[in-house]
Amino acid sequence: MSNPYAIVAITKHGVEMARELCEKLPGADLYYMSKFARGDEEEKGIRLFEGSVKLILPDLFARYTGIIQFISLGAVVRMIAPILKDKKTDPGVVVVDDRGQFAISVLSGHLGGANELTRVVAELIGAAPVITTASDVQKTIPVDMFGRQFGWVIESFEHATPVSASVVNEEPVVLVQEAGEREWWTYEKPLPEHIRVVGSAAEAVELADWWKAALIVTDRELSEVESAVLLRNTVVYRPKSLVLGIGCNRGTSFEEIEAVVLDTLSELRLSVKSVRNVATIDLKKDEAGLLVLCEKYGWELVTYAPEELNRVELLNPSETVFKYTGAYGVSEPAALLSAGAEEWILEKKKSGNVTISMARVPGGAGVHAEVAQT
Incomplete structure (x- = not known):
């Protein structure tokens, strides 16, 4: 598999939109039911399948990083439920309704890239993007994706969920940046007031009674004293510095x-x-x-x-x-x-x-x- 995306359709209208999307979206393979064959599938590299789409989904999950399905949301949820593993490995899943009105981010919105793929698909087919991830809706820091565009990696996902909750619930959060790129805030609005940026772990230690969660961007190993204070509800990011x-x-x-x-x-x-x-x-x-x-x-x-x-x-x-x-x-x-x-x-x-x-x-x-x- 050389292409990252799979487009899947099971209805007449869905096939029409899926064919159009495949022409516009680089890196996409198209799959639809053989009963909708038009005769040019081999020439265009389109994959035809028989029977339920449910039968090919496990293979698509293993082969692609993003899956766009022109299928009803409820049906997709039922079909993918048995094959889900975790958000670090599941592909991003986007669903488009049969009239092409909405492109919906369903699974792996951040790590799997479904939110961004949703925006792209919506723009290409003229649909409204539907994204429900709290950090995206609130336009704040996405903890599990922070710095990913720069190549930053998360040391451990152990506290990612509670730290994310602190960010979106507007609890006091300290962001320590000792290394790495500085251009990570891309929204037009100011950084939320409940997030305070400091330049060293020592400053965060001094603020320990104030913050409920911490994001630490550093290329060094924390000292024992720093670790004892800072790692209680913290995500550490390793920039390529x-x-x-x-x-x-x-x-x-x-x-x-x-x-x-x-x-x-x-x-x-x-x-x-x-x-x-x-x-x-x-x-x-x-x-x-x-x-x-x-x-x-x-x-x-x-x-x-x-x-x-x-x-x-x-x-x-x-x-x-x-x-x-x-x-x-x-x-x-x-x-x-x-x-x-x-x-x-x-x-x-x-x-x-x-x-x-x-x-x-x-x-x-x-x-x-x-x-x-x-």
Whole structure:
């Protein structure tokens, strides 16, 4: 399956609208009952089916991220009920009535993308979008989707539901942002007064008697004291704010590189989930250990030519590195260039066959740490 969306219809009018929608919606596959075949289905890649649509829904749920059904809402609810798992894995489901008056977000409105898909479908067919998710209706922070457009990931969903309730019920909420993109409030109205934004966990600790729930955007691990106070009803978000500059000897194993990366992050008390990418010299673009590391963690490998690296002023330029690579440093300048930063979190650490540096992508308040040279 290469397309993310499935469009399904079981009535004459539904098929007419579904065919029209499929022409307008990129990345959609169309399914309808064979009795409505027009003869051009094979040419257009349309899938025909016999019998009840209920029989094909389990397969559609497994194969697509979004399902648009031109079927009555009640029928859809009954058919999908037995195959639901949880909101982190179920696809987004949108229902359109037989006259195309309403596009309704039914399932996985946030994580499954049904709310946004509903808006798109409604605009394409001229229907009214129906979205009932409280955070969307109130135009406030959607806890389970916050920062998703930037690649932020939630550390744990354990408190997502009660924190969401605090947000939509207008209880006092503190939002801590120590790292990550700042352009997350997209509504024209001001941020609700019951949500207070602070720049550090320490400030949230001081406000502990005021807030009922917390949203924390940080790339670092909280201290024991912070955790004891802040994690009682909290969702922690990991922004993609860290860049690893890595240099290594040719043929260095993946296992050695990974161990240095994880040990260094642990020493700095920074989250591996906040690593955005690895940066190095272009001589290392085919280094097997680096490629395996990036594949395992889903990181991009960004490389620079020696002349690009030499434009960065280094505190400790190396004649030895220059002799072999043409650059006076690899990990340090690569980290700064890729992050777009002016200073390091970690200038350089040498461990065995690996040299690692670290920089933070500008945008957050930043909490700097140091590791002794080894």
